[in-house]
Amino acid sequence: MKHRLLLAALLLGLCLPIPASVLHAAERIIDxxxxxxxxxxxxxxxxxxxxxxxxxxxxxxxxxxxxxxxxxxxxxxxxxxxxxxxxxxxxxxxxxxxxxxxxxxxxxxxxxxxxxxxxxxxxxxxxxxxxxxxxxxxxxxxxxxxxxxxxxxxxxxxxxxxxxxxxxxxxxxxxxxxxxxxxxxxxxxxxxPGKNPSLAGALSILPGAGQLYVGRYQDALSAFLVNGGLFWAAYESFDNDLNVLGGLLTVVGIGFYTGNIYSAISSAHKYNRAVEEGFVDHLKHQVIWGSGLDDAHRRHTAGNGLRVRWQIPF
Missing domain, CATH: 1.25.40.10 (Tetratricopeptide repeat domain)
Incomplete structure (x- = not known):
């Protein structure tokens, strides 16, 4: 009985007209x-x-x-x-x-x-x-x-x-x-305008002075407090005959002191690079590029690569 009903439904489906929209869709050609x-x-x-x-x-x-x-x-x-x-x-x-x-x-x-x-x-x-x-x-x-x-x-x-x-x-x-x-x-x-890296390093003989020179005020305060605290703690340790602790604090202090000098020199280089990159960005916005690029390239500048929009007509 089930097979007869299925066969009847199939025959009925074949007899029904196919909608024109379906035929049209089947004949659609990519334009x-x-x-x-x-x-x-x-x-x-x-x-x-x-x-x-x-x-x-x-x-x-x-x-x-x-x-x-x-x-x-x-x-x-x-x-x-x-x-x-x-x-x-x-x-x-x-x-x-x-x-x-x-x-x-x-x-x-x-x-x-x-x-x-x-x-x-x-x-x-x-x-x-x-x-x-x-x-x-x-x-x-x-x-x-x-x-x-x-x-x-x-x-x-x-x-x-x-x-x-x-x-x-x-x-x-x-x-x-x-x-x-x-x-x-x-x-x-x-x-x-730039900062002299050598001068920044020389000033860092006093911890924090080099960072202060390049305008990194929070880093300057941190360098002064950390280095000052470590060397004061080392002095107190030696003064109280805690030589091992004093030696450890001295080694750690020397590391921070050296890092303070390196940080000041690095900060001066970063400052100069930021000034130069800002100069380039300003120059880009002041000059209309004529190398096949349009103004829309400014909306697509990201990272180190230059993303551009070209005007390719059709």
């Missing part, structure tokens, strides 16, 4: 514009990892599309903004190996440099930009590469390296990228 619009939507929403996946999906389904190079660049950019410079490099590699060099390859080289910067490898970033300079005959492209190399040196607090790279930019490029303004600001970098 390149819709696929790209979805990827762009995810990118604009800040869902960079998902956007990268959709851009890559686009390159698989539409390998002959004329916008394919732009889509690959957007996929690499999305990977970069998601913090995955390694995946971005894999996407960019076929573009950088292309001969002869075209506009997409140029952008790929520039993005490749940003990937290496994100991976804390500025030397490799500079190498890629120098390769681009050798491969291109376009003065404007050379200028963009020299400009980015200059900024990389500046970000590494290498003022002379930055000046040398900027000096290679052509006169039209100097005007376009405000190079003279950058160089003028770099002239002040050698005169930034």
């Amino acid at each position: 390149s514009r819709q696929q790209l619009a979805f990827a762009e939507h995810l990118f604009n929403q800040g869902q960079y990892r998902r956007a990268a996946e959709e851009y890559i999906r686009y390159t698989f389904f539409f390998p002959g599309d004329p916008d394919l190079d732009r889509v690959r660049l957007k996929a690499a950019e999305a990977h970069l903004l998601a913090g995955d410079g390694g995946s971005a490099l894999q996407v960019l590699r076929p573009l950088t190996e292309r001969e002869p060099l075209d506009a997409a390859a140029v952008d790929a080289y520039l993005l490749t440099a940003e990937c290496h910067l994100q991976r804390n490898d500025p030397n490799q970033a500079v190498l890629q930009l120098n390769n681009l300079i050798l491969l291109t005959d376009d003065p404007s492209v050379k200028d963009r590469a020299h400009l980015r190399i200059g900024w990389i040196h500046i970000e590494q607090l290498d003022w002379q390296g930055g000046r040398r790279a900027l000096a290679r930019i052509t006169e039209p490029g100097r005007q376009r990228h405000q190079v003279d303004r950058i160089v003028s600001a770099l002239d002040t970098a050698d005169h930034l």
